[in-house]
Amino acid sequence: MKLTVKTFGVARDVMGGKEVVIETYGNLVLDLRKELILKYPELEKLRSLFIAVNQSYSEETTELKETDEIALIPPVSGG
C-alpha cells in the first residue's frame, strides 16, 4: 500500500521533502520502517527514529491504513 509520510528535522534533510510517499508490502509500522531504511539508509544512523500514527507514538506492530496521518519523529530536541 502507499503511505504518505510527513518528515521533520534531520529526517526531512535525508528524505528531501515535507511529505514522501512510501510503498510498503505489509501493513505494520515495522514494514514501513523496513522500507524506509532500504530506501534511505542514512535513517539507520540516527540516535532514534519513532513513527507517529495519527499524532501518537506507535508500536512496531501498530497496523497502518492509507488514510492514517503518519510522521517520522527523529530524536527530539525541544526546550
Added chain:
Amino acid sequence: MIEITDQPINRDKLIKATESAEAGALNVFIGTVRAKTSEKKVILLEYECYEPMAKSEIEKIIIQATTRWPVLKVAISHRIGILKIGEEAVVVAVSTPHRKESFEACQFIIDSLKQTVPIWKKEIFDGGEEWVSAHP
C-alpha cells in the same frame, strides 16, 4: 494553557494564567538560547515543530504531572522559528499549594518535554548547521 508560537513568548501572560487563590507557590522555568555548545559558537537556533502532536504530547505530560503533584494550573509556551542568542525558547509556569511540589512538577514537565515532545532544534554555526542530538 499550551502555546506554540513564532513570536517572542509573553511570560507575564503565562504567569497570569497560572495564578490561583489556592496557590502558595508559582514556579517558572525559562529556557534561553545559549551561545555555545561544546566547542562551536552558535549564531542562531531554528526550532521546528509537529504542532498538533506537540500539543497533545504536552497535554499528556500535564496530566502525568497532575497525578503526581497537587498541581493547580500549568502554562507552557514554546517558541518556534529562528531565535537569537539570549532569547526565550520555552517557558513553563506551574502553580501548587506549596513550594516543594512546584519545583518538582516544573522540573518534571520541562524534563519530559525535552524527551517526548516533537520539537527539533537546529544549531546554526559560522559555516555550518546541525540538528541537535540527531546522531549518537
